[in-house]
Amino acid sequence: MNISYEGSISFTQFINEQSEVVNPLPEWALVDKVLVHYYQQMVIARQFDNKAIALQRTGQLGTYASSAGCEAIDIVIASLMHKEDVLVPYYRNHAMQMVRGMKLSEILLYWGGDERGNSSPAQREDFPNCVPIATQCLHACGIASAIKIRNQQRATVSILGDGATSKGDFMEALNVAGVWQLPVVFIINNNQWAISVPRALQSIAPTLAQKALAAGIRGEQVDGNDVVALHQSVEQALQRAREGKGPTLIEAVSYRLSDHTTADDATRYRHPDALKMGWDKEPIKRLRNYLHGQGWWHESDETQWLQHSSALIQDAVDQYLDTPPQPVSSMFDYLYAELPLQLKKQREAAISRSEKEASS
Amino acid sequence: MNISYEGSISFTQFINEQSEVVNPLPEWALVDKVLVHYYQQMVIARQFDNKAIALQRTGQLGTYASSAGCEAIDIVIASLMHKEDVLVPYYRNHAMQMVRGMKLSEILLYWGGDERGNSSPAQREDFPNCVPIATQCLHACGIASAIKIRNQQRATVSILGDGATSKGDFMEALNVAGVWQLPVVFIINNNQWAISVPRALQSIAPTLAQKALAAGIRGEQVDGNDVVALHQSVEQALQRAREGKGPTLIEAVSYRLSDHTTADDATRYRHPDALKMGWDKEPIKRLRNYLHGQGWWHESDETQWLQHSSALIQDAVDQYLDTPPQPVSSMFDYLYAELPLQLKKQREAAISRSEKEASS
Amino acid sequence: MSGQEAICMVEAINLALHHAMRNDNDVIVLGEDVGTNGGVFRATVGLKENFGIKRVMDTPLAENMIAGLSIGMAAQGLKPIAEIQFMGFIFPAMEHIVCHAARLRNRTRGRLSCPLVIRAPYGGGIHAPEHHSESTEAIFAQIPGLRVVIPSSPQRAYGLLLSAIQNPDPVIFLEPKRIYRSQNQIVEDNGHTLPLDTCFTLREGNDISLISWGSMIKETLEAASLLAEEGIQCEVIDVATMNPLDRETILASVGKTGRCVIIQEAPLNCSVGSEIASILACEALLDLRAPIARVGGYDTVMPYFRLENQYMPQTDQIIDAAKRTMEFD
Amino acid sequence: MSGQEAICMVEAINLALHHAMRNDNDVIVLGEDVGTNGGVFRATVGLKENFGIKRVMDTPLAENMIAGLSIGMAAQGLKPIAEIQFMGFIFPAMEHIVCHAARLRNRTRGRLSCPLVIRAPYGGGIHAPEHHSESTEAIFAQIPGLRVVIPSSPQRAYGLLLSAIQNPDPVIFLEPKRIYRSQNQIVEDNGHTLPLDTCFTLREGNDISLISWGSMIKETLEAASLLAEEGIQCEVIDVATMNPLDRETILASVGKTGRCVIIQEAPLNCSVGSEIASILACEALLDLRAPIARVGGYDTVMPYFRLENQYMPQTDQIIDAAKRTMEFD
Ligand SMILES: Cc1ncc(C[n+]2csc(CCOP(=O)(O)OP(=O)(O)O)c2C)c(N)n1
Numbered sequence A, B: 001m002n003i004s005y006e007g008s009i010s011f012t013q014f015i016n017e018q019s020e021v022v023n024p025l026p027e028w029a030l031v032d033k034v035l036v037h038y039y040q041q042m043v044i045a046r047q048f049d050n051k052a053i054a055l056q057r058t059g060q061l062g063t064y065a066s067s068a069g070c071e072a073i074d075i076v077i078a079s080l081m082h083k084e085d086v087l088v089p090y091y092r093n094h095a096m097q098m099v100r101g102m103k104l105s106e107i108l109l110y111w112g113g114d115e116r117g118n119s120s121p122a123q124r125e126d127f128p129n130c131v132p133i134a135t136q137c138l139h140a141c142g143i144a145s146a147i148k149i150r151n152q153q154r155a156t157v158s159i160l161g162d163g164a165t166s167k168g169d170f171m172e173a174l175n176v177a178g179v180w181q182l183p184v185v186f187i188i189n190n191n192q193w194a195i196s197v198p199r200a201l202q203s204i205a206p207t208l209a210q211k212a213l214a215a216g217i218r219g220e221q222v223d224g225n226d227v228v229a230l231h232q233s234v235e236q237a238l239q240r241a242r243e244g245k246g247p248t249l250i251e252a253v254s255y256r257l258s259d260h261t262t263a264d265d266a267t268r269y270r271h272p273d274a275l276k277m278g279w280d281k282e283p284i285k286r287l288r289n290y291l292h293g294q295g296w297w298h299e300s301d302e303t304q305w306l307q308h309s310s311a312l313i314q315d316a317v318d319q320y321l322d323t324p325p326q327p328v329s330s331m332f333d334y335l336y337a338e339l340p341l342q343l344k345k346q347r348e349a350a351i352s353r354s355e356k357e358a359s360s
Numbered sequence C, D: 001m002s003g004q005e006a007i008c009m010v011e012a013i014n015l016a017l018h019h020a021m022r023n024d025n026d027v028i029v030l031g032e033d034v035g036t037n038g039g040v041f042r043a044t045v046g047l048k049e050n051f052g053i054k055r056v057m058d059t060p061l062a063e064n065m066i067a068g069l070s071i072g073m074a075a076q077g078l079k080p081i082a083e084i085q086f087m088g089f090i091f092p093a094m095e096h097i098v099c100h101a102a103r104l105r106n107r108t109r110g111r112l113s114c115p116l117v118i119r120a121p122y123g124g125g126i127h128a129p130e131h132h133s134e135s136t137e138a139i140f141a142q143i144p145g146l147r148v149v150i151p152s153s154p155q156r157a158y159g160l161l162l163s164a165i166q167n168p169d170p171v172i173f174l175e176p177k178r179i180y181r182s183q184n185q186i187v188e189d190n191g192h193t194l195p196l197d198t199c200f201t202l203r204e205g206n207d208i209s210l211i212s213w214g215s216m217i218k219e220t221l222e223a224a225s226l227l228a229e230e231g232i233q234c235e236v237i238d239v240a241t242m243n244p245l246d247r248e249t250i251l252a253s254v255g256k257t258g259r260c261v262i263i264q265e266a267p268l269n270c271s272v273g274s275e276i277a278s279i280l281a282c283e284a285l286l287d288l289r290a291p292i293a294r295v296g297g298y299d300t301v302m303p304y305f306r307l308e309n310q311y312m313p314q315t316d317q318i319i320d321a322a323k324r325t326m327e328f329d
């Protein structure tokens, strides 16, 4: 018996849930700038989230997927991406989209049931939210293939949930990313739940990162509530991708602090103690305590920042609520580059039906 | 940085391609009985294969997928399976089907374009040949789930090609087999080719067995041309499955000695040297040399056995060629347990159309 | 649920699932969130508690896997009821449905079979996100070897689902989620089944046949009532089983009325409505006293929910179509 | 290939692929065995040698992956031509085709688009194994956002495929493999395209319209010739594009002839033929002087090849149907 393969997965953490430094910090994290920036962005994301849920509860928004608990993941990754890199998100990445430059009002538009929430100029070549689980991973590989074919120095980033790791798409994506050495970084937001199904029922494997081993690519686990760990891993993975050194899978271990979406009621399946443990580890408090300890962030900063972000968000909400709906014709106008004749007729019919309704 | 997971894959070989013993043989392999039996079965399989190809070349059989090169894999596994275990094959496992009790004439019927080749009484609960790549792996998991739900002591065996390991089905199957600890054994017949696509283009991973690591299950590599290595690994995996100890993935490293099927011409994409290396490693010659060396098999045995198997195969061919086609009504008779009215009418129409044709 | 108080469709489905699991140990339920959570629409609530996790399985997240597993289970004689959380997520399962579930019996000349039910909520109107509102029943209705069933009331949901579970072949059971909770009926939990090859005539009338199914039955019946006030007597047919289609009931009705409107939520192109119109054009041309009219979804992608009501067929469209058809001479 | 000697359909496809790759660096080809092997039907022969492995990619074995990759590539402005080895193996790709390829433009209000061609040989008649003989074009024809195209001659294959490649939206291009090599035509390699929304009238006639597509065009033209000998002048229409359907040509022809037979290899139920019959029943009822007749595959699974000729529609069935339709008064 010979050993024909050996592989392993590491776990990285710098700042633990008691906000203690457990590994020597990298240079950039020895000064306030980046960490404070991450903190500020996370706060906006959390506030935006609360606002969106409130809007949904009052019938002003559709079903909404909270990002509470994955702010660190989203903010750090999106911050490290270059403009010309491509983001291929799933449906829980508003915070990424915000950092990528989408207006908060545009993000609300999406969750308000309006396709224009996918057509922000700031999205450039980024993909829109992806609802069919794990399919985005293959789109990312296609984008990365195009980048490779054209010899560009860009990275593609795809993010998915722990549940999504069970779907063939994800594993096919890892495999082709490996064999074609594609410039792509896969991030698992392992928030421990796929709606009501706990992580343990998705796979018996102790880590999700080890799925990389199947594909012969780099895989690692990081503390998804620790911005420093995230930054270190993601930065390196992005750089490798841009330099043509191949793909990376990063499992970011987090916890879903909210219901799955506003259509869900997690108390049906989740013990309050589990949720409490999640809150003990969450990224914002952890970083705030650390920043406080370093003297980089004070109560007064907090108050000011909360005010600033509230105003920002309220503006976005106003803008969202003031956006008139798309015309009925929009159901047809983007289906094909050139609308077939029969659909032109249906388009006319739809318009006159809505005019009739409006006038009656 | 901590290590959160480590895994490895072993490679097992007992009798190498020079027919030398490279690891201490297990007890059962120290006497002639089982090895001679394996040898004899492999010879029948190879002869059957040659005959089937000849039939195809003369228009008496449809497209045929040769088993040349995977006889050891098929014969050993099927021999170790219990009658009440369930086989879920792909399309290259005639030798397994033969050992499981199917008549060679029934096997020919399948390749002659007749569904009755899937309805041998000997197949019991075994699945028929599976053409859509890798889908059989999930059927095996379903069967294994039923076995587990019913607390039975049976194993399910599913086999697939190296190309098939790239398809989501396979990876989804490994994953659910792991998380539900299903009584299933997956065997990869890694014959180095998926039609024209070489193994290296399927995955950058050095082994295919390491796909097991993704799912957190046992995985190993064996020499698929070495009946002893196969026997040892498969026996253990089957036993574990029957005892409720969970699934195993075995990558059996072999070489496809033939064209992909009779519809293929491998000279278009395969270098003759590569093929020659395949023939150097092939299982039948390797075992024959070993048996000769042990004095367990002589030229006279060979001559006699070839005669015996030729006769056997010729009988099967005669029986196959004598089998009248199914009636036209058979297109309808098995579609539903109870045929819907409209299909009854179509059935009548088909019958009268064929009667009309027959009489004209 | 005692069966004595009026219940809604999703409760009737839950009742039928309980009934089937109680009466047949081979019936099992699997899918995403069907266990502890009781299904995102609560259709499987209570099953895990009553029948245990061996028979009510929360699966990993992979529809292809759910279908493939179910086929293996069914071949072993279990009767799996697989839930696809929304019909928009059934596509990963297509290969297993088309190539295996629908063919296992035929392929093995009856040696193996596939007594499988795949349940999926379908259709729009609940302001759901993208992919949660499609009506793609026609894709499945055309697959030889499947049955495709759509209930339109709590009672029919109960009886049809029980039939589907008992049926020895694979059944795609599509649930119009918009009316999951919109109508209450007394549903006796008596195990009575309804046939899987028969249309239901919900209202008799001599002037015009309104042929519909699923969630559009509501609007169709409304239209029939309103038309009756104007003296037009509609016959309302609930197709209920898309495959095999009960041509006889449809032909008889149009034979009587000579006029017909087909109403569906799905886009029109290559749909079940196309097939019905085609049957009439081939087999009842002389009965037709007016062109067939069709009311359905536009042949475009279901818009995000802010415009979905502009997409979905409404009662007044049915009335208009029926009147135009009546005016024709 | 010089374009000056007569070539068969698969050669015409190869010619079009070469033309497109030569003239547009963004055109790439991917699939199983498309590179070194030149495709199992030789459709992609020579491409790898001429354009290199960066543009002609042998993929790992996973149709879902092929489709998903292609969408990402297309969104980046490449024009991927993905081969699905046989149409029977397209189902793993369904989710990406339906949920993404067909919707990317609509979903992003035109910000992203998906100029993708998926080629797949379809249909029976070559004595192939199971799953190698299906005709399931209707499943795709009904998906809003796709185009579905089927050529029926070498020249049309060339012109339609070039159009499909240039088209800014996803096109499912289905190749009737039974006639891949059965007919030779001079095909000028001049880059001329054919429209993707237009039926071709292959033969004019006043008595009856024979409407067909793909491999059945051969039998339909045969039937038309034989019927002409008996004095029945058929108009033969090659539908060519299943979606969007050119209703105008069909309506005009039946408007002229008043009689119609629809011929297809696919099963009848919920098919493109159903849609065509439905259009006639809704929009041309008064033109119809006889019931529509339909000739097609049975609504059962395509049998293994020993019986496949009993399954496939034959010329005499078309003749019978046309005669019955002519006799009707
Ligand atoms: C193919 C598919 N199947 C089912 C669903 C319904 N669904 C939406 S989210 C979800 C759970 C996803 O869990 P996970 O991947 O862990 O991501 P999370 O929402 O936890 O971030 C499910 C089952 C879907 N959107 N797509």
Ligand SMILES: Cc1ncc(C[n+]2csc(CCOP(=O)(O)OP(=O)(O)O)c2C)c(N)n1
Binding pocket: B092, B131, B132, B133, B160, B161, B162, B163, B164, B165, B189, B191, B193, B194, B195, B256, B260, D032, D061, D063, D085, D089, D092
């Ligand atoms: C889903 C699917 N896609 C494509 C094919 C066509 N096809 C048949 S065999 C084959 C290659 C399979 O290679 P491998 O899995 O290595 O098995 P082998 O034939 O080498 O034993 C392909 C692509 C198929 N049968 N099913």
Ligand SMILES: [Mg+2]
Binding pocket: A161, A162, A163, A189, A190, A191, A192, A193, A194, A195
């Ligand atoms: Mg999750």
Ligand SMILES: [Mg+2]
Binding pocket: B161, B162, B163, B189, B190, B191, B192, B193, B194, B195, B256
């Ligand atoms: Mg192989």
